[in-house]
Amino acid sequence: MSIEVSVFSDRSLSSTEEWQRALDAEGFPLRLDASVVLSEAKGFFPAQLGGKLTGFECYHDDPAELIESCPDIDFGRPWKCALGLRFGGDFAELRAAFMAATAYARATDGVVWDGESGEVMSPDRAREVAHEIVRDTAGGAVGA
Numbered sequence: 422m423s424i425e426v427s428v429f430s431d432r433s434l435s436s437t438e439e440w441q442r443a444l445d446a447e448g449f450p451l452r453l454d455a456s457v458v459l460s461e462a463k464g465f466f467p468a469q470l471g472g473k474l475t476g477f478e479c480y481h482d483d484p485a486e487l488i489e490s491c492p493d494i495d496f497g498r499p500w501k502c503a504l505g506l507r508f509g510g511d512f513a514e515l516r517a518a519f520m521a522a523t524a525y526a527r528a529t530d531g532v533v534w535d536g537e538s539g540e541v542m543s544p545d546r547a548r549e550v551a552h553e554i555v556r557d558t559a560g561g562a563v564g565a
Contacts, residue, residue, distance in 0.1 A: 424515070425507045426522045429484055429500035429541075430531025434459060440521070443528035447548065449520040466506075470517050475516040478507040487534075496541055497532060512558040519554050523547040 426553055436441050437459045443450050454467040454476075466479040484503035488496050508514035522533045527544035534541050535550070542550065 422445065423478075423507050423509060424482055425444060425505055425536035427482065427506070427534045427536065428504045428522050428525045428529070428531050429496060429502070429534060430504075430529035431489075431501045431503050432529050433481070433504070434525060434528055436460075440525060443524035444520060447520070447524045447527065449524060449551070451517055451520045453521070468517050468521070470513055470520075474514065475511070475513040475517045477514050477521065478505075480505040480507070491539075494534070494539055494541065496534065501530070502529070502531075503524065512554075516551070516554055516558065521550040523551050555564065 431520070434443070437453050437455055437457050437542055440459060441453050441455070444453070452469040457466055462481070464478055465476055467474065467476040469475065475491040481502040482505040484500040487497065487503050487505075504522075504525060506518040508518050509521055523544055526533045526563075530542050532543060533547040
């Protein structure tokens, strides 16, 4: 089973380094693999969380296509960019993806869409959810 969060924005971050600075500004302990070229990211994006290897799949998606595929969701407006973060049933991947999405959204003045709940969140709300996820998960598989 794959779970997805997406960041909708009107601009993309220029590099993994810029994304890492956004994570650091949020105070998240997530370290992205600096060797990944963000503009070319398509597939697994390695990271470290609390000194342990983790990561998530990362794709540059078509925002219009995503919005059109969810007619019951209010995305607020059309967006120019969409970054999809997908992960399996691992809590470390869930925490990493939400932290990464939150930081990316704040840095690009975007929003985070939780594909599981359908909620479209401001960066502040996404940060709250990221902290809730960290608080509520002790490890293991999502749904365990």
